[in-house]
Amino acid sequence: MLIAILAIAALAVVMGVLLGYSALRFRVEGDPVADQIEAVLPQTQCAQCGYPGCRPYAEAVAKDDEAINKCVPGGEAVMLALADLLGRDPGEAGGIVEKPKCVAVIDDNECIGCTLCLQACPVDAIMGAAKQLHGIIASECTGCELCLKPCPVECIHMRPIETTVRTWKWPFPASQPARPTETLPQAKAA
Amino acid sequence: MTEYALILIGTVLVNNFVLVKFLGICPFLGVSKKLETAFGMGLATTFVITLSSVCAWLVNEYILAPLDIVYLSTIAFILVIASVVQFTETVMHKTSPVLYQLLGIFLPLITTNCAVLGVALLNLQEQRGLMESMVYGFGAGAGFSLVLILFAGVRERVTVSDVPEPFQGSAIALITAGLMSLAFMGFAGLVTQ
Numbered sequence: 594m595l596i597a598i599l600a601i602a603a604l605a606v607v608m609g610v611l612l613g614y615s616a617l618r619f620r621v622e623g624d625p626v627a628d629q630i631e632a633v634l635p636q637t638q639c640a641q642c643g644y645p646g647c648r649p650y651a652e653a654v655a656k657d658d659e660a661i662n663k664c665v666p667g668g669e670a671v672m673l674a675l676a677d678l679l680g681r682d683p684g685e686a687g688g689i690v691e692k693p694k695c696v697a698v699i700d701d702n703e704c705i706g707c708t709l710c711l712q713a714c715p716v717d718a719i720m721g722a723a724k725q726l727h728g729i730i731a732s733e734c735t736g737c738e739l740c741l742k743p744c745p746v747e748c749i750h751m752r753p754i755e756t757t758v759r760t761w762k763w764p765f766p767a768s769q770p771a772r773p774t775e776t777l778p779q780a781k782a783a
Numbered sequence: 784m785t786e787y788a789l790i791l792i793g794t795v796l797v798n799n800f801v802l803v804k805f806l807g808i809c810p811f812l813g814v815s816k817k818l819e820t821a822f823g824m825g826l827a828t829t830f831v832i833t834l835s836s837v838c839a840w841l842v843n844e845y846i847l848a849p850l851d852i853v854y855l856s857t858i859a860f861i862l863v864i865a866s867v868v869q870f871t872e873t874v875m876h877k878t879s880p881v882l883y884q885l886l887g888i889f890l891p892l893i894t895t896n897c898a899v900l901g902v903a904l905l906n907l908q909e910q911r912g913l914m915e916s917m918v919y920g921f922g923a924g925a926g927f928s929l930v931l932i933l934f935a936g937v938r939e940r941v942t943v944s945d946v947p948e949p950f951q952g953s954a955i956a957l958i959t960a961g962l963m964s965l966a967f968m969g970f971a972g973l974v975t976q
Contacts, residue, residue: 597852604846604859608866612873619873625880655884680817680885 626679627655633674634664638715639737641665646715654679666735695736695751697729703748710740710749787918794922797973800898801930802964807898811931812956814889816942821935823882824889825928827871829921831893832902835860835867836920839903840913853907860903861894868894898927934963 631651642663644650653659654675661675661683676683697718699710706724711717718734721727740749754760800806807828814824839860847853872890876883883890893899902923906916937959946955 596850597855600846600850600852601855601859601862604842605862608862612866612869615870615873619877621876621880626884629881678881680820680881 624652624655627652629678630654630675633667633671633678635667635671637666637735637737639666639735640715640739641737666737693753695738695753696731696734697736697738697740697749698752699727699729700748700750701726703746705746705748707745709743709745713740713743715739787914790915790918791922791925792973794919795926795929796967796970799926799930799967799970800901800923801927802960802967804898804901806901807896807927810889810892810896811927811934812953812960813892814886815931815935815938815956817885818932818935818939820882820885821931822928823879824886825924825931827875827886827890828893828896828899828931829924829928831864831867831871832899832924832927833917833920834871835864835899836902836906836916836923837913838863838867840906840911840916843907844913856907857900857904860900864899864903865894898923930963930967934960937963 627648628651631648634647634651636647638646640646642650642665644653650659650663654661661679661681662672664671673683675681699719704726706721706726708721708723708727710727711719711721715737716733716735718730719727719740720730736751738751741747741751794800798804801808801811810824810828815821842859842863843853843856847856847859868891871893872883875886875890902920906919911919938956941955941959950958
């Protein structure tokens with residue numbers, strides 16, 4: 594009886610030590626899933642998803658099951674890439690609202706040169722100095738609309754970019770996954 | 784060598800743990816919604832069954848049998864299996880974090896997969912040697928993976944097909960599983976052991 598108890602206890606202790614060692618040996622630093630999600634995101638740090646940047650959004654998707662369709666600059670391609678990576682259903686959040694690509698423009702007559710929009714711009718696409726007219730570098734502007742709110746005179750407007758031969762670009766990211774249209778279950782709703 | 788091949792065919796096809804012996808039905812239905820997850824689950828379970836059947840054999844041979852406490856085999860095997868599963872979980876969290884997240888609760892639940900304990904206990908009952916136990920364990924895992932992957936493939940098709948409303952969801956999955964089980968009965972005469 595005593596031998597049986599001792600033997601099982603010893604076995605349990607040995608297994609416990611082995612598991613403790615393997616937990617140390619294979620310790621996971623940080624959140625590897627969030628890293629992979631962040632690699633898919635376009636890194637514009639535009640905060641249109643409602644998080645302060647791409648990293649916080651990636652962490653929210655990895656941990657709290659945040660919807661995968663909130664990345665506006667990434668659009669449908671990023672949503673499908675995330676669905677593929679995480680094994681989620683791309684249709685679960687009701688698809689993505691594609692907005693026309695916009696660029697911010699400053700109304701020359703109204704700008705007072707307050708520099709507030711410079712501090713708000715995540716990609717430094719606004720040039721200017723105090724009491725000087727500010728200008729927007731259109732090629733850098735991601736259309737995130739973050740500069741609209743700080744402007745005290747509301748002189749910044751969003752202007753949609755027309756797709757012409759000069760402005761057309763390959764969709765981002767370049768490797769767009771195949772659209773799984775035939776696997777979407779809501780297609781046959783009875 | 785022929786002997787091992789026969790054990791392998793016998794466990795994978797003829798006496799398949801899921802479809803013929805009806806062990807391990809829970810992950811079979813729970814993780815078969817997507818092909819990739821099923822593949823990962825199959826690999827993890829195969830690894831756990833093979834490793835735990837070897838560990839269980841060693842524990843039985845060098846601890847339980849000499850001390851004459853073979854009647855404690857079930858509790859000792861459960862201890863071994865739980866440790867192996869925990870080890871697999873730790874390693875998988877490190878090596879393949881997305882799969883770790885996809886499998887979720889079903890990964891620790893391999894502990895309660897009755898096929899794992901079933902293999903260890905059957906090995907003890909049939910008094911198999913170390914190599915035989917290992918091959919038997921691997922065969923059981925491979926059979927589980929094969930059936931799980933086949934079933935996941937079928938289920939992916941069933942999801943998009945036009946199923947009558949009362950049969951949708953688990954009902955059609957169970958009917959499919961039953962039909963697959965019937966199909967596997969066709970292997971019954973392949974190896975007689």
